[in-house]
Amino acid sequence: MKLRSALPTLIVLAMAASMAAQSGPVTNIKGGHPDLSGTWLFSIGLPPLAIKKQTNGATSIKGIDASANQGAAPANVPGARPSQPAPVYKPELRAKVKDLADHESKTDEVFYCGKPGTPRIGPPRRIIQMPNEVVFLYEDISGDPYRIIPTDGRPHKTDGNPTYYGDSVGRWEGNTLVVEATNFVDSTWFGEDGYFHSDAMRVTERFWKNGTNLVYQVTVDDPKVLMSPWTMAPRVVKPSTEPLEESPKCTEADAKLLVNDDHHGQR
Amino acid sequence: MPKIINGSLVLAAVFTTIVLVSAHHSTTAEFDVTHKITISGTLTKVDWVNPHIVVFMDGKTEGAWKFESNPPAWFRRVGVSRADFAKAIGQPVTVEGNRAKDGSRYGYLLKITYADGNSLELVPPSSDR
Numbered sequence: 001m002k003l004r005s006a007l008p009t010l011i012v013l014a015m016a017a018s019m020a021a022q023s024g025p026v027t028n029i030k031g032g033h034p035d036l037s038g039t040w041l042f043s044i045g046l047p048p049l050a051i052k053k054q055t056n057g058a059t060s061i062k063g064i065d066a067s068a069n070q071g072a073a074p075a076n077v078p079g080a081r082p083s084q085p086a087p088v089y090k091p092e093l094r095a096k097v098k099d100l101a102d103h104e105s106k107t108d109e110v111f112y113c114g115k116p117g118t119p120r121i122g123p124p125r126r127i128i129q130m131p132n133e134v135v136f137l138y139e140d141i142s143g144d145p146y147r148i149i150p151t152d153g154r155p156h157k158t159d160g161n162p163t164y165y166g167d168s169v170g171r172w173e174g175n176t177l178v179v180e181a182t183n184f185v186d187s188t189w190f191g192e193d194g195y196f197h198s199d200a201m202r203v204t205e206r207f208w209k210n211g212t213n214l215v216y217q218v219t220v221d222d223p224k225v226l227m228s229p230w231t232m233a234p235r236v237v238k239p240s241t242e243p244l245e246e247s248p249k250c251t252e253a254d255a256k257l258l259v260n261d262d263h264h265g266q267r
Numbered sequence: 268m269p270k271i272i273n274g275s276l277v278l279a280a281v282f283t284t285i286v287l288v289s290a291h292h293s294t295t296a297e298f299d300v301t302h303k304i305t306i307s308g309t310l311t312k313v314d315w316v317n318p319h320i321v322v323f324m325d326g327k328t329e330g331a332w333k334f335e336s337n338p339p340a341w342f343r344r345v346g347v348s349r350a351d352f353a354k355a356i357g358q359p360v361t362v363e364g365n366r367a368k369d370g371s372r373y374g375y376l377l378k379i380t381y382a383d384g385n386s387l388e389l390v391p392p393s394s395d396r
Binding site: 042044046047048049050051052053054055056061062063064065105113139141142242245247248249250251252253254257258259 | 296316319335337338339340342344345347369371373383385386387388389390391
């Protein structure tokens, strides 16, 4: 009886030891899996500036932590897969990618407050992990979407309509939450440089813990337009104490003032 | 109105050291970042909207000016809220920024100074290190 009652604890300890070996110490275990729940650093690209306040003769300067918006070298992130700097399109489509990128402020829905979709929105601001599903909450300039992702082994829907964030199902591979998303609208890009896709795009997002940080790595596959799947650089996302806040409405007002088609550099 | 400093619109003939990389668009595609303008007037309205906040100023002879600036999410993360601007609605302010290349009375706000001398200014990120 003693052994039986101690077995779950031993299993958890063994799993924790295994996880520590793979990706650094994992502080929380939930239902046999690392607990990814929490609020994570804002990861949308913001101007790399600081604010200087002069208040009654006192000066203060405060910048932003943009680390969650930057890719890391896979070799420096335990558990990360090799990444490639850019997707490789089929030769006959490369001119289209360049044309879209060269005229981004005219051709990119995101410039006009459009939804970035998965995976361009990046990692979620908040994760709520439950035994049979995981909820992702986001803050974005275009609005604040959510995703409810079953992790109970069910397959993708067969009757869903295409969406910006896709039909997602999750599963655990060791200590990594793997989310597969399909059935996207084909008007979004999966990267700022004109990375268009077809209705066949499949996005695989991997989430795991590295100590107290969340690691997020994406692979995009679209056999209609890409020569091979594209794995992006992993992003290491720190925990955040800043609660989520409803994003103000988005009203694009600059397009008429642009004198060229320079990139806007959103994400 | 914007009361024009020194009787006329000041086009500072110095290169503005901050080259903004907006979260929304390339600033150089819209604003003349090589010249800084300084406009004084009465703050009339603050729109806390994406992708850029917009500050409205009222002019007696020059007409209305609008200045956009960084996204609300940026201001939130550097500890500035709408109220930090809106507290001065109806009061005189001075705004420094880059003017739209198309010549309209529209700019990108780099600094706002309130009647009490307090100010908010966008500065390079290395300034806080």
